[in-house]
Amino acid sequence: MTPEPAGIVVVGASLAGLRGAEALRRGGYDGPLTLVGAEPHRPYDRPPLSKHVLAGELAADATRLPELTDLHARWRLGSPAVSLDRAARTLRLADGSVLAYEALLIATGAEARPWPAETGGGLAGLFTLRGRDDAAALREALVSRPRQVLIVGGGLIGCEAASCLRDLGLPVTLVDPNPAPLARGLGSFVGGVIASCLRDAGAAFRPNTMVHAFEGDAAGHVARARLADGSTIETNLVIAALGATRATGWLRGAGLKADAGGVTCDAACRVLDADGAPCPDIYAAGDVARWPIPLYGDRLIAVEHWGNAVEQAAHAARNMLAGPGDQRPYAHLPAFWSSQFGINIKVIGLPEGADSVAVVQGSRSSRRFLAVYGRAGRSIAAVSFDQARWLPAYAEAITAGAAFPPIIDATDQPRVQTAAPGFPSPRQAAPARPSTETVDV
């Protein structure tokens, strides 16, 4: 097929893709612009899916992202990119068309890790939650009032779903291989607060528990979970909240550094080829991109947070339009929020890897507090539960590599006591996770 000239091509028409395309136009690019999206929908927002959409407060199709600039773009929706030929500067879509690109922004994000088919993954009543259609299907199943819901995985999405489902009055059990929910991202010291919220909300929390397989009834609908210890839990609706893998399968054979942990970029968001050299015409942003973060020792990290998708896409677009001599490094302090059990949680920095944590304001028992994480005597991250007012001050301290425990000037908290953050060992935390680092509490 003759390649269609497509100008700058953005692959992945979601948050990072849309904001990147807008930044290209704002930055003065007036050539052809093409957005390729696997889903049939215009870009929509994912955070409400596990909150307001599950709760029935917002329809799944009412999550469309505002389009802030007139893009004058060609939208190629509903047909994913399936391969990339860097020598020919073309990419092929699933519908067989071939696009010739001037430059490429990879923003293909991540996909929910599915439950394996050989241990019950194909049964009806088993859901994952990543996209708008997942949320609509799950919401529809909830409306028919399942007898017993089982949530596998106590990360952000598992906990937010548990919170919504308890608000709906549905019986919920949450199982997690770790001692506390959110333990992988925030540690058990802080995650223990969410464990108490789960219990107070009337959910059954089963820590240190692994599901081995799901079994179905004669109609092929999920009926029970068989646990690693041989016991069973009866259930007729399962939410598998197992984290995500980066959507990089379409890049196989393209000669780039890419795998299920992400597409590797340099500090300027340029994608690295298999030899580690930056490609001058291929950039990446959002959940799919991993890049060296100086604040964390230049470790290659993929950050699965809304704020990163927006900022990194704009930064990548800026560098795409700049000359090779003006490639600026992307400086970003990771940050995310969550709302669950009536609590507004905000996190700045990357708590994982901390060796110590200190509550600097409020208390865990009141569920209103601000805690700072430290590593080797430096403050590296902070979390607030309904206490975000002082977070910006800690953001500055973390960026500056301030001492830990932080020196604070709060009369209500004269002494700061440190504790072990309680991060699980990798084996405890992660059945079948990809080998590269990702941040997806």
Ligand SMILES: Cc1cc2nc3c(=O)[nH]c(=O)nc-3n(C[C@H](O)[C@H](O)[C@H](O)COP(=O)(O)OP(=O)(O)OC[C@H]3O[C@@H](n4cnc5c(N)ncnc54)[C@H](O)[C@@H]3O)c2cc1C
């Ligand atoms: C349920 C849920 C709740 C969340 N809540 C929060 C929150 O409270 N706070 C927070 O900070 N973050 C939250 N996040 C994370 C946040 O939504 C993501 O960080 C953000 O969506 C990343 O945007 P992205 O564009 O990089 O990737 P994505 O949103 O994953 O979009 C990637 C797009 O690329 C498409 N695509 C994939 N492969 C191809 C291909 N080969 N060709 C073409 N298109 C392709 C996908 O279909 C998708 O539309 C949440 C995520 C989910 C799923």
